[in-house]
Amino acid sequence: MQVFKVFCKVMYKHKSQSLMYIVIYLLIAIAMSRSVQESKVMEFSKVSLKIAVENQDQGEVGEGLVSYLKEHNQIKEVPKDREALKDAMYYQEIDYVLLIPKDFTERFAAGEGEELLEGTAVPGSSTASLVENEIQQYLDTASMYLRAGMESARAVELSAEDMRQEAEINFLEKSDSKPLPIGFYFFQYVPYVFLVVMILGLGAVMKTFRDKDLSARNKCSAMSFFQQNIQIILGCILFTLAVFAVFMVMALCLTGNYMFTVRGVLSALNALVFSICAASIAWFCVQFARTMPELNIMSNVFSLSFSFLGGVFVALDLMGDGMKQAAKFIPSYWYVIANRDIQKADSFAGAGNIYQCYLVVLLFALAFFSVGLLVNRMKLRTV
Amino acid sequence: MTKHVIEIENLVKRYKELVALDHLNLTVEEGEVFGLLGPNGSGKTTAISCILALLQFDKGSVKVFGKEMQPDSYDSKKQIGVVLQNVAVFEELTVQENIDYFCGLYIRDKEERKRCVEEAIVFSGLEDFRRFYPRKLSGGLLRRLNIACGIAHKPKLIILDEPTVAVDPQSRNRILEGIQKLNQEGATIIYTSHYMEEVEQICTRIAILDKGRCVAMGTKEELKAMIKTGEKIHIEVWELKAEQLEDIRRLHHVYQVDYREGMLEIRCSGGKHNLIHILDYMTRQEISFGRVYAELPTLNDVFLEITGKELRDSAE
Numbered sequence: 219m220q221v222f223k224v225f226c227k228v229m230y231k232h233k234s235q236s237l238m239y240i241v242i243y244l245l246i247a248i249a250m251s252r253s254v255q256e257s258k259v260m261e262f263s264k265v266s267l268k269i270a271v272e273n274q275d276q277g278e279v280g281e282g283l284v285s286y287l288k289e290h291n292q293i294k295e296v297p298k299d300r301e302a303l304k305d306a307m308y309y310q311e312i313d314y315v316l317l318i319p320k321d322f323t324e325r326f327a328a329g330e331g332e333e334l335l336e337g338t339a340v341p342g343s344s345t346a347s348l349v350e351n352e353i354q355q356y357l358d359t360a361s362m363y364l365r366a367g368m369e370s371a372r373a374v375e376l377s378a379e380d381m382r383q384e385a386e387i388n389f390l391e392k393s394d395s396k397p398l399p400i401g402f403y404f405f406q407y408v409p410y411v412f413l414v415v416m417i418l419g420l421g422a423v424m425k426t427f428r429d430k431d432l433s434a435r436n437k438c439s440a441m442s443f444f445q446q447n448i449q450i451i452l453g454c455i456l457f458t459l460a461v462f463a464v465f466m467v468m469a470l471c472l473t474g475n476y477m478f479t480v481r482g483v484l485s486a487l488n489a490l491v492f493s494i495c496a497a498s499i500a501w502f503c504v505q506f507a508r509t510m511p512e513l514n515i516m517s518n519v520f521s522l523s524f525s526f527l528g529g530v531f532v533a534l535d536l537m538g539d540g541m542k543q544a545a546k547f548i549p550s551y552w553y554v555i556a557n558r559d560i561q562k563a564d565s566f567a568g569a570g571n572i573y574q575c576y577l578v579v580l581l582f583a584l585a586f587f588s589v590g591l592l593v594n595r596m597k598l599r600t601v
Numbered sequence: 602m603t604k605h606v607i608e609i610e611n612l613v614k615r616y617k618e619l620v621a622l623d624h625l626n627l628t629v630e631e632g633e634v635f636g637l638l639g640p641n642g643s644g645k646t647t648a649i650s651c652i653l654a655l656l657q658f659d660k661g662s663v664k665v666f667g668k669e670m671q672p673d674s675y676d677s678k679k680q681i682g683v684v685l686q687n688v689a690v691f692e693e694l695t696v697q698e699n700i701d702y703f704c705g706l707y708i709r710d711k712e713e714r715k716r717c718v719e720e721a722i723v724f725s726g727l728e729d730f731r732r733f734y735p736r737k738l739s740g741g742l743l744r745r746l747n748i749a750c751g752i753a754h755k756p757k758l759i760i761l762d763e764p765t766v767a768v769d770p771q772s773r774n775r776i777l778e779g780i781q782k783l784n785q786e787g788a789t790i791i792y793t794s795h796y797m798e799e800v801e802q803i804c805t806r807i808a809i810l811d812k813g814r815c816v817a818m819g820t821k822e823e824l825k826a827m828i829k830t831g832e833k834i835h836i837e838v839w840e841l842k843a844e845q846l847e848d849i850r851r852l853h854h855v856y857q858v859d860y861r862e863g864m865l866e867i868r869c870s871g872g873k874h875n876l877i878h879i880l881d882y883m884t885r886q887e888i889s890f891g892r893v894y895a896e897l898p899t900l901n902d903v904f905l906e907i908t909g910k911e912l913r914d915s916a917e
Contacts, residue, residue: 220705224691224698231693431689435750438653439706440679443672 221446225453229423236419236461243411244468251400251472267313267345270296270306277323279360282374284318286356286381307338313345314338316353326357327364356381398561401476404469405485405557409492409550410525412461416496417503417517420457424450424504425513458497462490484560484572491576492553495583502590505597529554549582604631605667606758606789607652612661614647614813621647622658623813629791634784636804637793638900644813645793646686649762652791653683665758679707682756682788686763688747690735697722697731700749707754721753724782726775741772748776752783759783760791765799777803797900807900811908821900828906829856830898831871834879837891838865845886852878
């Protein structure tokens with residue numbers, strides 16, 4: 219197993235690039251899993267703000283406004299001195315300060331607008347607009363009744379009644395919007411990192427063995443060419459399985475019980491199938507790249523194009539029909555489809571379409587391997 | 602009875618229009634240091650590649666140890682050590698690991714391999730560099746590593762394709778001494794080079810290649826005997842008249858005279874006392890002269906006479 223041992227040694231020497239991508243992916247996966255955990259199901263609820271009100275008006279409209287605000291917000295006393303007020307706003311004990319001036323009711327009834335009110339918010343805070351919006355709505359309603367000739371008291375009463383009417387808010391497709399498991403997000407981006415790691419890691423090792431002089435020297439040896447190739451293939455399998463194993467350990471750590479579910483197992487199988495395809499693409503690239511920088515370029519071209527066009531980075535739903543049709547000729551598309559469908563699968567028996575996706579990815583692997591083999595044969599003939 | 606290690610008959614190799622080997626015939630006998638001499642592009646490396654079955658040839662036959670050489674002639678390959686023109690080692694492995702790898706392609710037994718690797722390291726003078734990676738080695742050390750990788754399994758036939766290219770004189774001498782030592786230990790050597798001094802120094806028999814053909818073959822003495830030049834005499838002369846030059850040309854055994862930039866070069870065919878005759882003439886003619894020296898013919902002279910061109914000049 220001389221060739222296999224050296225394959226492993228060379229692989230070990232080229233570990234840094236592969237590890238770098240794996241570590242970056244791990245960090246992104248950790249960050250992503252946290253953000254998924256934090257983003258709970260959204261529910262609509264009115265925001266309650268802390269509003270300090272100084273009502274110098276003794277009229278009905280001023281009182282009515284305060285009563286209305288009190289319904290959804292916490293009304294607080296305005297601190298006595300200016301410094302205490304600043305501190306209260308700085309420490310967010312108060313979100314908004316509202317001053318209702320003297321004779322507000324009379325002046326408002328006489329046609330003056332909301333400019334009579336004095337409001338202060340924490341600079342840069344979005345709460346100001348919320349409060350101002352509420353005040354505006356209340357005053358517009360009251361103004362409408364006053365202009366219709368009603369008494370202030372009646373206008374306030376009717377305004378309060380109107381403002382109590384709220385639209386019922388429902389989330390569309392709420393029943394289907396179950397949060398996707400972390401596993402989905404973890405496995406979604408696997409094609410990109412597998413392609414980069416395989417092309418750069420495995421490709422670099424294969425490139426070393428395919429060096430013109432080393433290859434000639436190996437052919438002169440007493441070990442058969444077949445045996446040498448078998449050992450190189452064994453090395454490739456080991457590398458592929460090692461990368462896959464690293465990702466499975468990462469998946470176990472980050473997704474927890476997900477990996478012990480039907481979906482977890484199907485996701486792992488999906489990743490394994492794609493890792494074989496990525497190894498095959500690495501073999502294909504090695505046939506064309508003459509130097510390491512060229513291999514680097516090819517790794518970027520394949521990983522980025524397959525990830526963007528295949529729906530890894532951009533959701534397939536956002537793609538046009540033409541683009542989706544084109545994406546069918548890319549293995550990562552079938553990986554993404556399988557990853558999406560896995561989240562709906564409840565049993566192994568009911569995952570027929572997922573197995574079809576595996577098969578398509580494996581066919582891609584076979585195609586890349588065969589083309590690589592053909593190019594390799596042609597090159598050998600021209601020596 | 603001498604045993605043929607390599608027999609090449611009517612070997613033809615073409616690269617499209619270019620004929621790299623043109624009906625090449627060679628035999629290498631056991632225990633020889635056989636030199637393949639020729640300028641770049643003369644077909645030395647192509648011949649080696651055909652011997653090793655790295656290249657398919659168009660016509661002819663190559664037998665190694667009496668058997669037709671094929672890509673899968675692993676029994677024959679087991680007895681061959683190869684040092685190719687370009688250094689072929691793994692950049693990712695240390696000196697020791699590289700030798701162990703190549704040795705391991707021939708020897709499976711761990712203990713035996715360990716012993717062979719150690720001997721190859723000592724033989725190549727790489728004891729102090731065994732843990733070095735190839736990129737840390739000088740050109741000379743790298744060449745020595747290349748040789749160590751090729752000979753570690755103690756082959757019966759060692760093929761060295763220009764192993765001293767771009768090597769400092771010290772390393773070159775060490776390599777040449779090593780090759781002679783390997784030969785003394787029983788290995789048959791095929792040595793290709795375009796450095797005629799090296800070939801003259803170590804080879805017991807030489808084949809001169811030009812345009813894929815073997816233009817001459819034999820021991821260095823036999824090769825030198827094939828040509829007209831017996832010796833070359835160089836005399837520093839400050840002034841020489843045309844008639845005096847003509848007189849010298851008419852002297853016995855002198856067949857070519859050149860006078861350039863104060864240096865008189867006289868080529869004589871075999872014969873004794875040529876220098877005395879020339880100096881005697883010059884004394885009689887009262888021709889003043891300075892440095893005088895005589896040279897025996899070199900392989901370059903052989904090549905020059907046979908092909909009409911300089912070996913070294915066309916090589917570099």
